[in-house]
Amino acid sequence: MTVTPGAARRTRREPRPGPWRYVAIAVIVLAALTLLDAALTNPNFGWPTVGQYLFSAVMLRGLLLTLELTAIVMVVGSLLGVVLAVMRTSANPFVSRTAWTYIWFFRGTPLLIQVIFWFNIAALFPRIELAVPFGPTLAGIDANALVTPWTAAVLALSLNEGAYMAEIVRGGLLGVDRGQYEAAQALGMRPGRVFRIIMPQAVRTIIPPTANQLVTTFKNTALVSVIGLADLLHSAQVVYALNYQTIPLLIVAACWYLLLTSLLSYVQGLLERKYSKGYAPRSRPVAKEV
Amino acid sequence: MDSPMIEMHGIRKRFDDLEVLKGVDYSVARGAVSCLIGPSGSGKSTLLRCVNGLQLADEGEVWVDGELIGLRVEGEHVVPLPEKLIADQRRQIGMVFQRFNLFPHMTALENVTAGPLRVNGAGKEEARQLALRLLDQVGLAARGDHYPNELSGGQQQRVAIARALAMRPKVMLFDEPTSALDPELVGEVLSVMRDLAADGMTMIVVTHEMGFAREVADHVCFMDEGVIVEQGHPDAVLTDPRTARAREFLKRG
Numbered sequence: 001m002t003v004t005p006g007a008a009r010r011t012r013r014e015p016r017p018g019p020w021r022y023v024a025i026a027v028i029v030l031a032a033l034t035l036l037d038a039a040l041t042n043p044n045f046g047w048p049t050v051g052q053y054l055f056s057a058v059m060l061r062g063l064l065l066t067l068e069l070t071a072i073v074m075v076v077g078s079l080l081g082v083v084l085a086v087m088r089t090s091a092n093p094f095v096s097r098t099a100w101t102y103i104w105f106f107r108g109t110p111l112l113i114q115v116i117f118w119f120n121i122a123a124l125f126p127r128i129e130l131a132v133p134f135g136p137t138l139a140g141i142d143a144n145a146l147v148t149p150w151t152a153a154v155l156a157l158s159l160n161e162g163a164y165m166a167e168i169v170r171g172g173l174l175g176v177d178r179g180q181y182e183a184a185q186a187l188g189m190r191p192g193r194v195f196r197i198i199m200p201q202a203v204r205t206i207i208p209p210t211a212n213q214l215v216t217t218f219k220n221t222a223l224v225s226v227i228g229l230a231d232l233l234h235s236a237q238v239v240y241a242l243n244y245q246t247i248p249l250l251i252v253a254a255c256w257y258l259l260l261t262s263l264l265s266y267v268q269g270l271l272e273r274k275y276s277k278g279y280a281p282r283s284r285p286v287a288k289e290v
Numbered sequence: 291m292d293s294p295m296i297e298m299h300g301i302r303k304r305f306d307d308l309e310v311l312k313g314v315d316y317s318v319a320r321g322a323v324s325c326l327i328g329p330s331g332s333g334k335s336t337l338l339r340c341v342n343g344l345q346l347a348d349e350g351e352v353w354v355d356g357e358l359i360g361l362r363v364e365g366e367h368v369v370p371l372p373e374k375l376i377a378d379q380r381r382q383i384g385m386v387f388q389r390f391n392l393f394p395h396m397t398a399l400e401n402v403t404a405g406p407l408r409v410n411g412a413g414k415e416e417a418r419q420l421a422l423r424l425l426d427q428v429g430l431a432a433r434g435d436h437y438p439n440e441l442s443g444g445q446q447q448r449v450a451i452a453r454a455l456a457m458r459p460k461v462m463l464f465d466e467p468t469s470a471l472d473p474e475l476v477g478e479v480l481s482v483m484r485d486l487a488a489d490g491m492t493m494i495v496v497t498h499e500m501g502f503a504r505e506v507a508d509h510v511c512f513m514d515e516g517v518i519v520e521q522g523h524p525d526a527v528l529t530d531p532r533t534a535r536a537r538e539f540l541k542r543g
């Protein structure tokens with residue numbers, strides 16, 4: 001049979017799936033059905049209990065605290081991150097090494113240890129004093145009174161967040177063309193002014209990983225349950241300590257985490273799309289050159 | 291006043307084990323246009339960046355209008371100035387880059403007002419009027435609200451010139467201002483620079499445009515491997531170079 005040119009032939013551009021694809025689908029479907037069967041028939045999942053506590057006051061209070069903590073930590077951590085990032089890019093080796101050491105330390109030790117550490121700071125410094133080094137003490141306060149679970153949590157998470165944000169901000173600052181620094185300097189701008197020219201340009205690359213970091217931080221707040229702060233996870237723990245419904249209450253907490261992270265990821269996707277557009281012309285394109 | 295606007299004495303600069311400037315003496319008279327020519331890598335940009343303290347020389351002194359740049363004399367020694375004081379010195383020295391380096395998040399007008407507003411503390415309206423006048427001067431009166439990426443390379447470079455002029459500099463430095471441009475856009479930028487020269491601006495222009503150097507420059511300087519090999523009147527240096535290296539370079543160019 002001769003083959004002649006023609007547009008009418010139907011083309012199939014996807015390769016025909018092989019037999020393994022069907023095997024894989026069968027295995028996955030089977031596994032999913034097994035899980036679903038277990039979830040529906042195994043009474044230990046305690047779905048009625050899940051429903052009972054999902055919107056209970058105690059869990060909603062825990063959720064609120066988790067959200068508050070996340071917000072504060074993100075704000076403080078971001079500010080700290082900007083400062084550390086600027087220090088890190090400083091020409092002064094003492095300043096940049098200091099920032100480097102900070103980041104090295106806080107990223108290199110488990111966050112859980114940091115949380116427990118700050119909660120127990122009173123064991124190290126029973127009194128926290130404002131003093132001239134080797135000189136007189138100006139003011140002092142009992143560490144146990146100052147470091148409540150709340151302050152320990154904010155302190156631990158923020159200091160840690162600062163280290164991660166520093167790397168994100170530094171990446172953004174390094175991403176700005178050298179020529180932008182030079183142009184600002186050549187106009188006679190002092191370092192602070194130069195920074196205010198550079199930062200808005202860095203924000204484009206900083207925002208997407210920051211949104212990602214926000215999701216991580218939101219989940220990391222669950223660590224504060226170990227120092228007894230009544231966050232989402234700790235609230236679940238308090239309830240199941242009384243009624244022994246461990247799994248249902250963990251499911252309640254997980255549902256809230258999942259819902260919020262999904263929401264944040266969705267927003268992150270929007271932001272990423274918005275900022276990856278780059279500097280496309282608004283409306284009046286010109287002939288491309290150089 | 292007869293003292294040169296720019297005076298450089300014994301400038302040496304090394305990057306790691308590469309000596310880029312090997313003792314350069316160079317001066318530019320008030321109102322003069324000096325073109326720096328020479329092969330790529332010969333140290334032209336580095337020398338230019340020493341003039342406004344973007345680069346601090348290892349040895350030697352740069353004086354602009356009677357002011358020592360980037361250094362302070364302390365008794366027998368000179369010590370580097372803090373960056374913020376070098377920044378203040380740069381206000382008087384405009385610089386135009388090969389790749390324009392306009393601020394991409396600002397319109398042309400905002401680019402031009404950036405210096406007066408953010409450095410000189412000028413009022414909003416005053417800065418705007420000045421910027422509009424300068425944009426008009428470089429032939430871009432109608433482009434004030436365009437962002438850099440909406441402008442052609444030639445237009446961007448003219449905005450960059452206006453941005454530098456907005457600081458009312460005593461001196462303008464140009465580092466290969468037309469090298470990144472399509473050939474048909476070179477003329478519009480050179481024409482703005484020609485007008486500026488005619489207005490009496492003191493200028494150093496690193497360039498490969500020999501036609502421009504011949505026509506506009508009062509003084510041409512040929513650099514090679516970190517030294518000034520030959521300098522003088524453009525007719526002499528460009529038409530009848532004394533040294534073999536300059537002859538070789540001009541023949542190729």
Ligand SMILES: Nc1ncnc2c1ncn2[C@@H]1O[C@H](COP(=O)(O)OP(=O)(O)O)[C@@H](O)[C@H]1O
Nearest residue numbers: 305308310328329330331332333334335336337
């Ligand atoms: N910041 C720097 N660090 C290291 N080497 C540099 C730096 N700037 C310039 N150089 C080197 O110095 C030499 C001269 O560079 P440059 O002054 O840009 O020459 P030109 O402008 O004449 O092409 C080149 O070899 C270049 O690689």
Ligand SMILES: [Mg+2]
Nearest residue numbers: 334335336466
């Ligand atoms: Mg160069």
